Every structure is written in structure tokens, then in C-alpha cells.
Amino acid sequence: MxxxxxxxxxxxxxxxxxxxxxxxxxxxxxxxxxxxxxxxxxxxxxxxxxxxxxxxxxxxxxxxxxxxxxxxxxxxxxxxxxxxxxxVFSSDAVPPLRTGPKDLTLRKARICYDHLAGEKGVMLYDRMLEEGWLGRDLDVTDKGWTKLAVLGLQQGDLPSSNRPLCRACLDWSQRRHHLAGRLGKAVLDRILAVSWARRLPASRVIVFHPEGERRFGEWLR
Amino acid sequence: MxxxxxxxxxxxxxxxxxxxxxxxxxxxxxxxxxxxxxxxxxxxxxxxxxxxxxxxxxxxxxxxxxxxxxxxxxxxxxxxxxxxxxxVFSSDAVPPLRTGPKDLTLRKARICYDHLAGEKGVMLYDRMLEEGWLGRDLDVTDKGWTKLAVLGLQQGDLPSSNRPLCRACLDWSQRRHHLAGRLGKAVLDRILAVSWARRLPASRVIVFHPEGERRFGEWLR
DNA sequence: CTCATGGTTCGACGCTAATCGAACCATCCC
DNA sequence: GGGATGGTTCGATTAGCGTCGAACCATGAG
The missing domain is CATH 1.10.10.10 (Winged helix-like DNA-binding domain superfamily/Winged helix DNA-binding domain)
Incomplete structure (x- = not known):
């Protein structure tokens, strides 16, 4: 009792x-x-x-x-x-619920303020946590810096400011967290710089090139 | 909903x-x-x-x-x-509940009608199911007959009768199932015959000899 | 500032379900 | 057979909680 x-x-x-x-x-x-x-x-x-x-x-x-x-x-x-x-006691399926934008390209990848959001943004954030690039307090680990260097990001390159280095931002289509903060901006900048993706003019849509999408996936393991 | x-x-x-x-x-x-x-x-x-x-x-x-x-x-x-x-939400331990006989020898192994009960009986039954000696309907598998042969039990040795070959009997000290039926009787008979254990006179207690207990355990793998 | 919207608090209503007393059925022991 | 014990059924009581209306607070848009 x-x-x-x-x-x-x-x-x-x-x-x-x-x-x-x-x-x-x-x-x-x-x-x-x-x-x-x-x-x-x-x-x-x-x-x-x-x-x-x-x-x-x-x-x-x-x-x-x-x-x-x-x-x-x-x-x-x-x-x-x-x-x-x-x-287990009675097989149920998870209920579907339409939410978020109809636009598939927006849903897949887009800019949220200045960082990557959408499926790709959520994927980035999830993997960084899973693979141990980020610690529990959203601090960048040694392994994280090593992988970020592949993208051409050095720890010294990130200007220090009041804005936090890493922040979790809630995604309005996926309804899951993605990477924001100074690092979130820097990563998106590099992804555009190395032409893995480009931003559609006068739009928030980010379009990954096929080859860029493949490399992005590989980079995240 | x-x-x-x-x-x-x-x-x-x-x-x-x-x-x-x-x-x-x-x-x-x-x-x-x-x-x-x-x-x-x-x-x-x-x-x-x-x-x-x-x-x-x-x-x-x-x-x-x-x-x-x-x-x-x-x-x-x-x-x-x-x-x-x-x-997981709040670590609990399973509550203890004293039940069954105080007598440790009775609790360990005894005769239930004509088959083995107590810890050893439950162990026998569990292992036979785990190791696939018995099928889901309590039918003896080929592997089961092979292992039973080690004890000197052949399929032909078991007289057919109305009594089921295998039956699960509920143990009153362990409160778990053990092996009954014709096979339950036969196994106990062989265990006594090969002197892995003996029955105390005028008692239901079965005493395993140290060497017999070791062999019993090995036999069950 | 004003209005609209997301969210919370409070209070009252109504339904569900846990509980036990009493009576009853089944099994075991003597 | 009769008494004792394990278990179930029925009915009445009670308590807890899900529900919503109404009022209220906070945020964001114009």
C-alpha cells in the first residue's frame, strides 16, 4: 500500500x-x-x-x-x-494531425530568422546531440569542433556577443527543436557558402542541391 | 478520440x-x-x-x-x-511478501503427488520451455526427446494413458508452474533412479546430493 | 490605446467507480 | 451430514474528478 x-x-x-x-x-x-x-x-x-x-x-x-x-x-x-x-494491449496507430505549412519545400528546409529550420534543421540538431557534438547543456564538445572544422568553422571564427552560442529553437512546422544561436547562424552561412544549398530569392525557402544534400547527410554520419 | x-x-x-x-x-x-x-x-x-x-x-x-x-x-x-x-517514473522496489512453508528443504524440492515441485521443479519447467524442450502447447520437441534420452528416457518408455503427457501444475510454495503429467512423474523417477536425489522416508521432501544437484543444473544447461 | 487571441483560475454540477455489509455458492475437512 | 473457509454477487453509500461557464491575465497586431 x-x-x-x-x-x-x-x-x-x-x-x-x-x-x-x-x-x-x-x-x-x-x-x-x-x-x-x-x-x-x-x-x-x-x-x-x-x-x-x-x-x-x-x-x-x-x-x-x-x-x-x-x-x-x-x-x-x-x-x-x-x-x-x-x-501492446491493443494495437493502435498514432493519430495523424495536419499541421504546419502545406508547402513541402518550406517544410523541408527554410530560414528561421538567420538559421536553418525545417526537416533539415531538426535533423541537424538531433544528430548533433545524438553524436555528441553538443553536450547536455548545449556546449560544443571537442568532437563537435572537429566536425565543424570540416565545414570550415573554427572556434575563433565565431564572434563572441551577448547572443548565446547555441540555442534550441522550436520549429513551427516540425514542432521540434532545431539549432539556433550564433552557431546556428554560422552553420547555415557555411552551408550556403560551400553551395550545399541556396536560398531562393525573396523567400525563406532553402533548396538543397542533390549533391549537397548527400554531403550534408554524410557529414552528420 | x-x-x-x-x-x-x-x-x-x-x-x-x-x-x-x-x-x-x-x-x-x-x-x-x-x-x-x-x-x-x-x-x-x-x-x-x-x-x-x-x-x-x-x-x-x-x-x-x-x-x-x-x-x-x-x-x-x-x-x-x-x-x-x-x-521508471519513481523507483520502486517490488514488495516482499512472506508466503508458503517455512521449511527450507520443502521449499527447495519435494514431491507434488508424483512429480517434482519446489524450486527445482519450477526450474525444470522454466528451463524446458526456455530451451525449447517443450513447445507452446506443452508438446515435447525433438530437442526435448534428445535431452530426455540423457536421463535414460525414451519416448516409447512412457506408457500411454488418459493422463496427459505434460501438464503445468501450480506450486504452492513458489506459486509458479512446474512440470506434471506422465512426463513429470517419469522425470522424477529417473532423477531418483540415477541417485541425483533421494526421498526422505515418510516425507515429501526430496534431497538433492551435491553432485546430483550439479549434474541436474548442467543437464538443464 | 484598443481589440483579438492564447491561456489560466474559480466555482458549481454531474457522473463514475471504489468501498463494504449482507447474503449466497462451492469446496474441503472431520 | 455439518462446520469452516475461499470466493462471488448485489445494493447502497460516498468521494473523487472531469467538465464547462464565466471572469480574468498576458501577449501581439493595428
Whole structure:
């Protein structure tokens, strides 16, 4: 009676149909707003707010405040593992949800302020973390500097300023983080400089050349 | 809203503190009676009966009726996986529960009707399944007959009768299945015949000789 | 500044489900 | 057979929580 309550408390969070629908919608790693999640659950935003507060409080979700929006995502892979363990009991698919731009080129790669966003930007950020180019605090590791040197980026080349070197920026089409900060800008600059990709005039679209896309992928291993 | 309910339904079963305590008590693979589980949950047997009916209905638990007792155990490893996924959120230990005979020799190995029970019996049964001596329907495989031949058991030696060749019998100290049926009897007979162990006079205790215990373990790989 | 929109807080309502007492059925032991 | 024990069913009570309306705060656009 003393050991059960804790797992029961977590299970209770998933036990509500609305909350479980919200969690399933986040299974692919995206981050959604409170209003979108309310729509997913088919409830009003007051109720959604109450649900989300509970999930954040118990660290099942984490929230990123961005302007007047709050983006919610799963707190980690252990949450996804829990949901998968539940799905075993009755095979479910993750629910589709149209979101973001229709324009496929925009979705694939584009400029976000001054750095790379879209699928390619998310891929860059994910790999840098996976491969250990970045540490947990978003500090660049020795391995990271070695790989960045391949692109022609030296540690001394990056002007120091108030702006952080690395920052995680939330992507509005992918709804996942990508690399921002001074390094984010520098990497995009180099990618354009070595002609792996080019920027369409008067547009935010970044177009990778076939050969450049291949090299980009190789560079990330 | 159509995909969430199913996982919510399962989560709701674990969400009750009493039910989760019951499930945790079964995490080690034992089977417990309804009354014992009522005690684990600190509730009356009526309430426990209601909880257990729900868990069986949803195939989270399975029940073995044995005389006037009903033994409940987890329906499979996927249930244990679910509980483990929940325990990640707050490290819990599996609760201890004293059960069964105090007598250590009885607990280790004894005769159950005419076959081997206790730790050694459970070990025999588990290994036969793990190593593929027995198929899913408790049929003896070719590999099984090969290994049984080492003990001097030929397929033709086992007299055919109404009694099933292999049966899973629930152990009252280990609370887990062990091998019964004609094969269960035959194996115990051979173990005694080759003097790996002997039966204490006027007792159900089976005592393994040190050398016999070693060979028994080797035989099971 | 004003309006629109995203999000939260508060309070009241209503439904679901856990709980136990009482009665009942089944099995085992003597 | 009769008594004891394990387990289930039924019904009534109670408590918790999901829900939404209404009001409120914060941010962004014009």
C-alpha cells in the first residue's frame, strides 16, 4: 500500500481518455499548443489547461513558453516507452494531425530568422546531440569542433556577443527543436557558402542541391 | 478520440492504488490467491474480488482455479513491461511478501503427488520451455526427446494413458508452474533412479546430493 | 490605446467507480 | 451430514474528478 500509489498516480494521468489522446498526439516528438491539444481531445481550453497542468506537474510533459503560446511535448523517451507498453494491449496507430505549412519545400528546409529550420534543421540538431557534438547543456564538445572544422568553422571564427552560442529553437512546422544561436547562424552561412544549398530569392525557402544534400547527410554520419 | 480510449482503459486498471499494489505483488511471476491479494491491497475480499474480475476480464491477469482457491498471476511479460515502464517514473522496489512453508528443504524440492515441485521443479519447467524442450502447447520437441534420452528416457518408455503427457501444475510454495503429467512423474523417477536425489522416508521432501544437484543444473544447461 | 487571441483560475454540477455489509455458492475437512 | 473457509454477487453509500461557464491575465497586431 506504500509502493503502489506512485505508479498508480502516473497511470491515472494516462487513464483519462482525453489525456491519453493528447499524449498519443505527441508520440512523434512534436510539440503542440494547448489549443491544438484541446482540439485533439475534443474539449474546451479550460479543461485542456487543467489536464496539461497535471501532466506538466507530474513531469509527463514539459512546456516551452514561446510568446503567448505554450508548446507541450513529451518529457522524454520514458514517456513514449510507457505509451508503447500500453499500446501492446491493443494495437493502435498514432493519430495523424495536419499541421504546419502545406508547402513541402518550406517544410523541408527554410530560414528561421538567420538559421536553418525545417526537416533539415531538426535533423541537424538531433544528430548533433545524438553524436555528441553538443553536450547536455548545449556546449560544443571537442568532437563537435572537429566536425565543424570540416565545414570550415573554427572556434575563433565565431564572434563572441551577448547572443548565446547555441540555442534550441522550436520549429513551427516540425514542432521540434532545431539549432539556433550564433552557431546556428554560422552553420547555415557555411552551408550556403560551400553551395550545399541556396536560398531562393525573396523567400525563406532553402533548396538543397542533390549533391549537397548527400554531403550534408554524410557529414552528420 | 478513437485511438486513446483503449490505452486509457488499460491505464485505468493500473490507476487504482489497490490494483497497482496487487500487480506489483505479482511482479516476480508468482501466483497469489484472491484472499492474499486482498490483504496486499488492504481491502475486504468482496472488493478484491471486484478488482480481480476487472483485471482478468481485460486480460491483465489470468486466473487458475485450483480446488476452492483461485490463483492469479500476470497475463504475460507485456504486463510486467508495462509496470516497469511505470516504475521508471519513481523507483520502486517490488514488495516482499512472506508466503508458503517455512521449511527450507520443502521449499527447495519435494514431491507434488508424483512429480517434482519446489524450486527445482519450477526450474525444470522454466528451463524446458526456455530451451525449447517443450513447445507452446506443452508438446515435447525433438530437442526435448534428445535431452530426455540423457536421463535414460525414451519416448516409447512412457506408457500411454488418459493422463496427459505434460501438464503445468501450480506450486504452492513458489506459486509458479512446474512440470506434471506422465512426463513429470517419469522425470522424477529417473532423477531418483540415477541417485541425483533421494526421498526422505515418510516425507515429501526430496534431497538433492551435491553432485546430483550439479549434474541436474548442467543437464538443464 | 484598443481589440483579438492564447491561456489560466474559480466555482458549481454531474457522473463514475471504489468501498463494504449482507447474503449466497462451492469446496474441503472431520 | 455439518462446520469452516475461499470466493462471488448485489445494493447502497460516498468521494473523487472531469467538465464547462464565466471572469480574468498576458501577449501581439493595428
Amino acid at each position: 506504500r509502493e503502489g500509489p506512485e505508479i498508480a498516480r502516473i497511470a491515472a494521468l494516462v487513464a483519462d481518455p482525453v489525456r491519453s489522446a493528447m499524449l498519443l498526439a505527441l508520440m512523434d516528438g512534436r510539440a503542440l499548443t494547448a489549443t491544438e491539444l484541446a482540439s485533439v481531445g475534443g474539449i474546451t481550453k479550460q479543461t485542456a489547461s487543467s489536464h496539461l497542468a497535471k501532466l506538466v506537474e507530474s513531469e509527463v510533459l514539459v512546456a516551452d513558453a514561446q510568446g503567448r503560446h505554450r508548446y507541450f511535448r513529451l518529457a522524454g523517451s520514458h514517456v513514449a516507452a510507457l505509451l508503447e507498453a500500453l499500446m | 478513437r485511438e486513446g480510449p483503449e490505452i486509457a482503459r488499460i491505464a485505468a486498471l493500473v490507476a487504482d492504488p489497490v490494483r497497482s499494489a496487487m500487480l506489483l505483488a505479482l511482479m516476480d511471476g508468482r501466483a497469489l490467491t484472491a484472499t492474499e491479494l486482498a490483504s496486499v491491497g488492504g481491502i475486504t475480499k468482496q472488493t478484491a474480488s471486484s478488482h480481480l474480475a476487472k483485471l482478468v476480464e481485460s486480460e491483465v491477469l489470468v486466473a487458475d482455479a485450483q480446488g476452492r482457491h483461485r490463483y492469479f498471476r500476470l497475463a504475460g511479460s507485456h504486463v510486467a513491461a508495462l509496470l516497469e515502464a511505470l516504475m
